[in-house]
Amino acid sequence: MRLSQLVGKALAFFLPPLMAVELTIRLLAPGPFAGVRRLMDFYEPVRTGPAPVHYLFIGSSRVAAAVDVPAFRRALGDTVATLHIYNLGQGYSTLAEHYLALRRLPDSLLQGTVLLVGLKHGVPPGDLFTDTWHGLWADPRWPLLLSPILRVQDLPAYWWRADDALRAKLTVTAGVFLHSIRYGRFIRGKVRTLLDQLPRRLGLRPPALSGPSPLAARGGIRTDSAGIAEVRRQILAQMRASEALRPDSLIPDWDRTVFADLVRLMQRHGGRVVVFNVPLTSWHRLTDRSTPEKMQAFRRWARRHDVLVLDIPADYPDEAFPDLVHLADTYAPDFTRKLAEGYLKAHVPNWSSR
Amino acid sequence: MLFNSLDFLLFLPLVVGLYFGLPVRFRWLLLLVASYVFYAWWKVEYLLLIVASTLVDYLCGLAMGRRPTRRARRPFLILSLVTNLGLLAAFKYLGFFADSLEALLGLLGHPTDVPTLDVLLPVGISFYTFQTLSYSIDVYRGKLEPERHLGYFALFVSFFPQLVAGPIERAGNLLPQLHHPRPLDSLRLRSGFFLILWGFFKKVVIADRLALYVDPVFAQPHAYTAAHYWTALYFFVFQIFCDFSAYSDIAIGTARIFGIDLMENFRRPFAARSIAEFWQRWHISLTTWFRDYLYTPLLRSGGRTSRARWFSSIFIVFVLSGLWHGAAWTFVLWGALHGLYLIVGLLTRPVRRAFWHGLEQRLGRIAPAPAHAAGIPDLSRLLLRLRGGLAVLTTFHLVVLSLILFRAASLSDAAYMAAHLLDFTGSPALPGFSFADWAIGLGSIGLLEAVQWIDAHVIRLETWIETAPRLVRWGLYYLLMAIVLLLGVFDRRPFIYFQF
Numbered sequence: 001m002r003l004s005q006l007v008g009k010a011l012a013f014f015l016p017p018l019m020a021v022e023l024t025i026r027l028l029a030p031g032p033f034a035g036v037r038r039l040m041d042f043y044e045p046v047r048t049g050p051a052p053v054h055y056l057f058i059g060s061s062r063v064a065a066a067v068d069v070p071a072f073r074r075a076l077g078d079t080v081a082t083l084h085i086y087n088l089g090q091g092y093s094t095l096a097e098h099y100l101a102l103r104r105l106p107d108s109l110l111q112g113t114v115l116l117v118g119l120k121h122g123v124p125p126g127d128l129f130t131d132t133w134h135g136l137w138a139d140p141r142w143p144l145l146l147s148p149i150l151r152v153q154d155l156p157a158y159w160w161r162a163d164d165a166l167r168a169k170l171t172v173t174a175g176v177f178l179h180s181i182r183y184g185r186f187i188r189g190k191v192r193t194l195l196d197q198l199p200r201r202l203g204l205r206p207p208a209l210s211g212p213s214p215l216a217a218r219g220g221i222r223t224d225s226a227g228i229a230e231v232r233r234q235i236l237a238q239m240r241a242s243e244a245l246r247p248d249s250l251i252p253d254w255d256r257t258v259f260a261d262l263v264r265l266m267q268r269h270g271g272r273v274v275v276f277n278v279p280l281t282s283w284h285r286l287t288d289r290s291t292p293e294k295m296q297a298f299r300r301w302a303r304r305h306d307v308l309v310l311d312i313p314a315d316y317p318d319e320a321f322p323d324l325v326h327l328a329d330t331y332a333p334d335f336t337r338k339l340a341e342g343y344l345k346a347h348v349p350n351w352s353s354r
Numbered sequence: 355m356l357f358n359s360l361d362f363l364l365f366l367p368l369v370v371g372l373y374f375g376l377p378v379r380f381r382w383l384l385l386l387v388a389s390y391v392f393y394a395w396w397k398v399e400y401l402l403l404i405v406a407s408t409l410v411d412y413l414c415g416l417a418m419g420r421r422p423t424r425r426a427r428r429p430f431l432i433l434s435l436v437t438n439l440g441l442l443a444a445f446k447y448l449g450f451f452a453d454s455l456e457a458l459l460g461l462l463g464h465p466t467d468v469p470t471l472d473v474l475l476p477v478g479i480s481f482y483t484f485q486t487l488s489y490s491i492d493v494y495r496g497k498l499e500p501e502r503h504l505g506y507f508a509l510f511v512s513f514f515p516q517l518v519a520g521p522i523e524r525a526g527n528l529l530p531q532l533h534h535p536r537p538l539d540s541l542r543l544r545s546g547f548f549l550i551l552w553g554f555f556k557k558v559v560i561a562d563r564l565a566l567y568v569d570p571v572f573a574q575p576h577a578y579t580a581a582h583y584w585t586a587l588y589f590f591v592f593q594i595f596c597d598f599s600a601y602s603d604i605a606i607g608t609a610r611i612f613g614i615d616l617m618e619n620f621r622r623p624f625a626a627r628s629i630a631e632f633w634q635r636w637h638i639s640l641t642t643w644f645r646d647y648l649y650t651p652l653l654r655s656g657g658r659t660s661r662a663r664w665f666s667s668i669f670i671v672f673v674l675s676g677l678w679h680g681a682a683w684t685f686v687l688w689g690a691l692h693g694l695y696l697i698v699g700l701l702t703r704p705v706r707r708a709f710w711h712g713l714e715q716r717l718g719r720i721a722p723a724p725a726h727a728a729g730i731p732d733l734s735r736l737l738l739r740l741r742g743g744l745a746v747l748t749t750f751h752l753v754v755l756s757l758i759l760f761r762a763a764s765l766s767d768a769a770y771m772a773a774h775l776l777d778f779t780g781s782p783a784l785p786g787f788s789f790a791d792w793a794i795g796l797g798s799i800g801l802l803e804a805v806q807w808i809d810a811h812v813i814r815l816e817t818w819i820e821t822a823p824r825l826v827r828w829g830l831y832y833l834l835m836a837i838v839l840l841l842g843v844f845d846r847r848p849f850i851y852f853q854f
Contacts, residue, residue, distance in 0.1 A: 001538045003374045010367070017832060167360050184839070191840045195790035 018180070025179045025187075040182055041148040042090045043101040052111040054083040058098045059118035062278040063089025065326035066118065066314075071333035075340030089118060092142035095125060096135070099262045101149045113271040115262070116343070122277040122309055123290045123298050124259035133161040135258075143168035144182055147175030234324075254301040263305055273307045274343060279314035279327045279335055310342040355395035357604045358557055358844075365392065370611055374538045381535050382509050385612070389514035393477075400476040403441055408511045410437040411486040412504055415493045419500035427494050434490035438483040445476055450681035478518030480678055484643055486511050489525040491647050498526055506532050515608040519601045521619040521639035528614070536613030541820040544827060548819045549607030551834040552805075557600035558842030560798045564593040566843065567787045567795070572761050575771045583758075583771050585782035590761055591754050592799050595623065598637070622806050624753075627745035629695040632753060640678070644671050665700070669693040679760070684768055688759035695752055710741050794841050 046053055057067045067087045076083065088098070095117075102110070117124070137158060138146040150158060155176065159169055174181040199205075254260055263273045302309050312335065318324065320331045327335060355361050369388045376384055394401050414434040418427040443451075452470035459466045489510070492498035501507040510529050516522075536542070571578050571586035578586075602619035609616045619639050626632035633641045652667040653659055669690070676689015714737050762768035809815045819827060 001540045001543070003371065003538065006374065006538060006543070007371070013828065013831070170360060170364070188840055192788075192790045195793050196788050198793070199789050 018178075021180045022178055025183055040145065042088055042093070042145070043105070043149070046086050046088065046109065047105060049086070049109075050084055051106070051108040052084065053086060053109050053113045055085040055114050055116060057085075057087040057089055057116045057118065058093075058102075059089045059278065060093060061089060061091030062120075062280075062326060063087065063118035064091065065089070065329075066279050066332055066335050067116075067339070068329075068332040068336040071336040072340050075337050076344070090145065092139040093145055094136065094139050095262065096137045096258050097146055097149055099258050099265070100137075100146075100154070102262065102265060104149070104151070107269065110266065110269040110271060113266060113269065114274060114343075115266050115271060116274045116276060116339075117259075117262075118276055118278040120278060120280065120284070121290050121295065122275050122311065123295050124257065124275070133157060135163050137162040138164055138168055138172055140165060140168055143172050144175045146172045147182055150176055152176065254298060260301075260305070263307055267306070272347075274310060274347075275302065275307060276310040276312050276339055276342070277314060279316050279320070279331070281318050281321045281324050283318075283324070285315075308343070308346055310339065310346060312339050312342050314338075355392050357601065358554065358562075361395065366608065373612060378535055382505055382532055385513065385532075386505060386509045389509065389512040389517060392514040393512065393517060396477050403445070403476055403479065404482060404512055405508075407438055407441060407483060407486050408504075408508045410434060411490050411511070412501070412507045414490055415500035415507070416502065418490070418493045424494065424496075431490055431494040435487065438487050438490075442479060442483050445479055447677075447681045454683075481520050481522055482511055482517060484522050484640075484678075488522070488643060488647060492525060501525065501529055513609070513614075515605040515612075516616055519598070519605070520637070521602055521605065521617050522643050523616060523639070527617060531614045539613065542610050542613060545816045545820050546607040546610035547831065548834075549603045549610065549816065551831060551838070553600040553603030553607060554838045554842070555600075555798070555834055556596035556603065556802065558838055558844065559794065560802060561593045561597035561600060562843035562845065563791060563795045563798070563841075564589040564596075566791055567784055568593055568761070570784070570786070572763065572767070575762070575767050575774075579780045580775050580777045581780055581782040582784065583775055585784075587754050587757055589795065590757050591624075591750075592802075594757070594760075595620070595636075596802065622810055624750050625746060625810070626749050627742060628749055629692060629699055629752060632749055633692075633696075640675070644675055648674065665697045668696050672696065683765055684759045684762055687765070687768075688756055691756050691759060695756070710737070713737065798837075798841070 046056065055072070057063055057069075064087060067089060069085050069087050073081065073083065073085060078085075102115075119125075138144075143164065146158075150172065155173060158164075158172070162169070164172070171181065266273050299309055301307075314335060316327065316331055316335075320328050322328050355365060365388075369384070373381055373384055373388075390401055390404075393404060411434050414430040417430045421427045421430075449470045452468040456466060456468045459468075489498065489501075493500050501510065506529060509532055510523075510525055513523070513528065513532070568586045568590045571582045572590075575583070599620040606616045606619075617639055619637060621635040621638065623632055623636040626635050649667055649671045652670060653664065670693075672689045672693030673686060674689070676685045676687070676692070679685045679689070714734055717733055717737065758768050758771050762771060805815065819830070822830075
């Protein structure tokens with residue numbers, strides 16, 4: 001057997017099923033995968049929505065959990081929903097991804113948009129410098145989020161400049177071209193859900209569970225020793241991951257960061273950037289802080305560049321964070337109201353007296 | 355580099371392509387570079403250990419080859435042993451010995467802080483040191499000519515498919531194959547690819563799925579009940595088998611694609627009728643290593659073999675085997691327990707034989723020949739089957755119970771679990787381990803057992819796949835790939851035996 005024969009056989013073996021799966025997924029994308037597509041391509045609602053966007057919240061899943069758009073609308077007095085407001089907080093997204101996605105939006109959408117960026121302690125990460133674009137573009141925990149945002153012509157820069165791991169680059173690049181890669185984990189999740197639903201469909205009663213409950217995104221906080229140990233483990237892992245993402249050192253030049261580019265982009269369209277702190281647990285408030293020097297340096301830079309930095313009172317008890325990371329639904333309207341009031345006080349002259 | 359990673363899935367075809375694209379005389383070099391890259395993926399610094407071990411054993415081998423008598427070769431054997439066991443001691447056991455000494459001094463009322471090296475255990479160190487040791491011992495014994503080409507020897511030590519978790523190869527088997535590379539062969543490619551896929555199935559579908567149940571129970575045994583313990587133990591026995599044998603399958607399959615045959619490492623271990631047979635079927639390359647290089651010399655040393663020497667040799671070998679598996683008292687006791695199993699098995703063998711023989715004779719008197727004439731299987735054959743079934747069941751459960759020591763995080767955890775094994779309350783259902791997990795876990799164990807049974811009793815699958823029609827073969831490959839992709843757990847969980 002010759003090597004060329006081996007290559008030919010390998011192509012004949014792998015390509016047809018890959019193409020069949022890819023075709024099926026693309027055909028099904030508007031249907032069963034619509035929800036998944038919205039999750040992966042999280043800027044789609046904005047891209048396909050009406051222009052202009054008035055208020056746009058961006059940030060991590062903490063923003064997704066803490067900002068309640070109807071509450072924000074109410075606080076602004078928008079009773080008939082004339083304002084176009086979106087919460088694009090997304091778990092495992094990076095500021096680079098938000099910037100790249102915003103850059104791709106049509107100009108008409110961003111006319112006069114107020115971009116509200118939710119950040120831990122109200123300080124942006126300084127891990128990516130847009131003069132070189134070195135640094136992490138995608139969060140290693142979910143690099144595929146970058147795939148729908150990247151254009152094919154962005155790929156050489158991504159490979160050449162980004163500090164993402166080789167595995168992430170391969171995954172992201174494959175995700176740019178192949179929907180089967182993008183949606184792979186969701187298809188697997190679907191299979192699992194179907195299997196999980198089987199006993200109910202067969203009319204079987206689920207067995208009684210015993211043993212400590214795992215952490216749930218919504219629900220009670222575990223107070224048993226195993227639960228606390230598990231939470232500590234998770235938090236330490238998160239802290240290590242965030243350290244990898246954002247080495248907390250003084251930023252030599254804020255003008256060169258991706259955040260500065262974001263500000264310039266919005267201001268070019270007559271918009272404004274507002275930074276606010278996201279609610280954190282007591283543990284994160286204590287342990288996950290930026291240095292005071294860094295915070296002061298950022299605030300000085302923000303003042304110079306007309307970026308509004310809001311300090312929203314967000315000292316919620318730890319019970320308000322069911323998974324010790326995200327604010328519970330029940331607390332989100334309160335936080336959003338405070339955020340809206342803070343914004344209006346700072347932004348609209350004499351608002352508090354009205 | 356993990357076998358169950360994207361890195362490896364890209365690395366392997368690249369190396370295969372380059373290997374068969376290169377002229378034959380350069381192939382060893384490519385495999386050597388690939389092996390070092392494969393190992394350096396974890397930590398580049400630890401390559402130095404492999405290189406050091408390689409150089410020492412290469413030079414010792416050459417020196418021994420030039421000396422005609424064992425006496426003259428002995429210093430070089432000692433040098434090789436000290437170097438390899440020294441590496442193992444320094445990187446694997448120093449912390450364990452220091453902790454044990456500290457605990458002992460504390461108990462004696464002299465609390466002392468014993469200094470130790472705070473280093474990460476180099477992946478696979480127990481495997482490649484044993485592999486090089488076997489070479490040195492074989493050269494010392496005159497069973498093997500020393501390898502004169504440093505490159506081939508380095509490749510023998512570091513051959514990437516089996517570098518970090520075996521099978522622990524012998525130079526006599528591997529070196530000649532490295533010297534004479536086989537051409538690309540479609541039959542080998544078929545069975546190699548099948549073994550790799552089957553390995554992935556065992557690792558990501560079975561082992562890593564069952565780990566979702568096993569890990570929390572063993573991490574916090576106090577929070578669970580006997581029902582969980584039993585389920586976790588039954589799951590763990592399949593988890594560790596699938597995890598480890600998956601590595602061997604992928605290693606053997608990968609090597610086969612390169613035209614190299616590695617030794618068999620597992621042969622349906624749960625079909626064993628005794629602990630002795632279990633060890634002839636489980637981690638065969640390690641068992642035979644201990645047999646050839648430790649057990650036999652122990653047994654033969656000092657003249658006549660007495661029963662005491664026999665049993666003490668068995669016990670020492672199993673205690674050391676336990677220590678080989680991990681630097682912790684739980685592993686030492688696990689090994690000792692298996693040694694005891696074996697000794698008790700040998701001691702009770704005459705009694706058990708007499709019991710079954712007596713039973714057969716007694717039943718023969720109660721129900722003599724006519725049953726056979728009526729087409730019903732002979733009573734003695736039925737009895738033989740019953741005996742075999744009971745032996746398999748007993749052996750399996752002895753292995754299962756010993757795994758409490760193997761898997762528990764500490765001796766106190768193991769003691770707690772053992773003490774509460776019969777306190778049945780609640781159900782084995784576990785929050786976070788859903789119906790899908792149960793269905794996939796149990797279903798895949800069923801599939802595994804069925805395939806193994808067919809492989810043992812109907813047709814040898816590796817040979818069948820080589821000659822099966824393309825439609826059937828590819829269908830099987832696609833099916834396995836679909837199962838792996840849809841039902842696997844992809845959290846890049848390392849293979850359990852990497853820690854050894």
